Amino acid sequence: MNQRRPTKRQEEVLSFIREHIEWHGYAPSLREISTHFGISGPQNARKHIEALEKKGYLKRTPRLARGIEIMGEPAEVSSVPPQKIPIVGSVRAGSPELAIEDIQGHTFIDPTIFNYKGTHEHFLLKVRGASMTEASIDDGDYILIRQQSTAHNRDIVVAVVDGEATVKRFFKHGDYILLQPENSLMRAITVRDGEFSIVGKVISVIKNIG
Structure with a gap:
């Protein structure tokens, strides 16, 4: 397919999306x-995405938040079949609640959605609450989690505090950890190293x- 050239701003948006995918x-x-x-x-950002999609640089997956794929990138996972992912209880996006519950079922997920390389375990959690709505994580959504015990600043994590789990954005400031909601009406949770763990x-x- 002959792709039409993107505008300068569209090139900048495409570069930002590529770097975000590589980093996060x-x-x-x-x-x-x-x-x-x-x-x-x-809505104005959406116009750039739609233009890049029409020109063949991006592909969007319907009903999937952040479901943007850059076309023409090396297809490292194209031969990997759909992965069976466990659905593990619920987690509240707001005040912490009971941490990780029993497996409630399984579903198959396209591995291209989460850059699957076979080096991590993954699971799904259902969100309840409104503290992450400004990150497009709404009540009733399912979040796909890659199991790991560390995080970079601004990562969205499932963290366990006092035996209870919550979904928040992670920030480290010296010895303190800020678990920040993406809702301007809600307060952050502040803990020290050793007082919490990342799921x-x-x-x-x-x-x-x-």
Whole structure:
């Protein structure tokens, strides 16, 4: 397919999406794109995404938050079959609640969604609460978690505090850890090293599991 050239701003958006995927393992949200470029609102960011998709540079997955794939990138996982992922209880996006519950079922996920390389375990959790809505994680969504015990600043993680789990954005300030909600009406949780543990990192949000 002969691709039409993107505009300068579209090239910048494409580069930002590529770097975000390489660093975080998943695409940025429309809100993150608009914030990064100082664009007035997610709808204007959506116009750039739609233009890049029409020109053949991107592909979007319906009903999948952050479901943006860059076309023409090396297909490292194209031969990997759908992966069977356990659905593990619920976690509250707000005040912490009971941590990791029993496996409630399984579903198959396209490995291209989460850059599968076979080196980590993954599981799904259902979100309840509104503290992460500004990161496009809404009540009733499923979040795909890559199990890991560490995080970088600004990663969205499932953290366990006093035996209870919560979904928050991670920030480290010296000896203190800030577990920040993505809701301007809610307060952060502050803990010290050793007072919490990380269960895993959120790498994708799935709006609907059939």
